[in-house]
Amino acid sequence: MTRETSRTIAEWATTAFGPARAEALVARAATEMDELRESLSQGDFDSIASEAADVAILLHRIAHDHGHDLSDAVDAKMARNRLRRWEPSGDGTGRHVAEPAVAASAAPAVSGAKSAPVETGEARLGDVLFDAKRISIRVRELAAAIERDLEGDILIVGVLKGAGFFTSDLARALRNPAHLAFVGVSSYGMNGSARGEPRLTSDVDVPVAGRKILLVEDLVDTGGTLSRLVDTFRQRGAADIRTAVLLDLVQSRPNRRLTPDYVGFETSATWVSGYGIDYKEKYRNLPDIHEVVLPSKA
Ligand SMILES: O=P(O)(O)OC[C@H]1O[C@H](OP(=O)(O)OP(=O)(O)O)[C@H](O)[C@@H]1O
Ligand code: HPA
Structure with missing residues (x-):
């Protein structure tokens, strides 16, 4: 059938x-x-x-x-329903009472131009901004645009952890004979608290000299992570470096260090989660990208 x-x-x-x-x-x-x-x-x-x-x-x-x-x-919708808290009406139906709350007390302190707010209340998972279907359509559109610009062998470099899903979906949508590698970047200090200059925590496992590189990021905020990586690969002699990000957090544009070459979506949200992107390491597994609602900001 x-x-x-x-x-x-x-x-x-x-x-x-x-x-x-x-x-x-x-x-x-x-x-x-x-x-x-x-x-x-x-x-x-x-x-x-x-x-x-x-x-x-x-x-x-x-x-x-x-x-x-x-x-x-x-x-x-069911993925969202399963995360909500429900109050039964007594007739086998019910109403949702609140989004799952995540305690904000363990929030790392944030410094500099990074847009992450310091919360004084509780954060909760908000509306879906970009659902899985829309993301998958946009990933294919981005791949088509990248293919038009970058011919032949390329080295795709995904930035962990946030861009893990985006990198693997984008890589599979590209028909270039590509190599795939990942880097780890952390902007947190050794004590895990203050947000500072991004540093490489794990490197690509292939030489980059003379290569055409596609750097893949889940989102661009200050642009610190991407510009650090572009500088690093340029110093190592990469022939061409392009940057693809799924989300452009437009609020941070005025202070941004780098403009990405390919952007999936723009959002005015302050914080987002899902499809690899976390809120305090949570929600990366969700198929859709949600806004994270931070009720009070200090
Ligand atoms: O443009 P920027 O200001 O550099 O911010 C963007 C980076 O910040 C987040 O990563 P995070 O350091 O939280 O690590 P993660 O990818 O492991 O979540 C995000 O995933 C980007 O990599
Ligand atoms: O909105 C965000 N979500 C997750 N990580 C981030 N890093 C900067 N902005 C964000």
């Missing part, structure tokens, strides 16, 4: 019925919902799945017409 997606459903429906306005689809979904309610009240349990499918088919079409896939949206 064909595994239907929002796209295949929308294509079929448009061929069968012609283009539709979203309002008409919502009204039709409400009618199908009424039929589902009727099946339940009449005890017609055999038709329940089929009536529910009629509702879902309309929802798939609405999602596709607005650039989404409903199954992906359900996956993303």
Whole structure:
């Protein structure tokens, strides 16, 4: 049997019925919902799945017409639901009461131009800014742009840990015969507290002289990490160095040390997490990128 997606459903429906306005689809979904309610009240349990499918088919079409896939949206929403705290209403449904809170007391002190705020209250995971689907589309677009500029053999260098997922997705979207390496960079002092000059904590395992290098970062804030790496590889004789970042934290632009060559998304968020990016080492595993809400800043 064909595994239907929002796209295949929308294509079929448009061929069968012609283009539709979203309002008409919502009204039709409400009618199908009424039929589902009727099946339940009449005890017609055999038709329940089929009536529910009629509702879902309309929802798939609405999602596709607005650039989404409903199954992906359900996956993303469920990932979020599983992180929330819920208060049961007593009838088998419930309301979410608060986002998971993370204590801020252990926050490292932040210094200099780094935009990380020092919190006095509690931080929580906020809205999804860029979901997994959007990220994967954008990664492919970035790869296409990079391929147009950089031909042939390149050395892809991912910056750990934050850019781990972005580097592996971008590398797989690029068709260049690439070599892959990673570096570790830390901006924290030896005591793990103050944010200072970025230093290399682990190096690439290949020579870089004469190579075309694509440096891959999850985000650019002050630009300190990337500019440190560009300087390092330039001193070692790299032939060409390009920088690709998934997120540009636009608030930090005025004091930035470097402008990346390729940018996935711009965001005005102060702090973000997910898709490799952490909040105090947490949330790197989340498939979507969320805003982290820092309620009070000192
Ligand atoms: O533009 P900058 O001001 O240099 O900031 C960007 C860097 O900061 C974060 O890394 P972090 O040092 O937190 O390490 P991580 O990648 O292991 O999370 C982020 O992942 C970038 O690497
Ligand atoms: O928003 C951020 N998230 C994680 N690490 C960061 N480093 C600078 N800004 C950020």
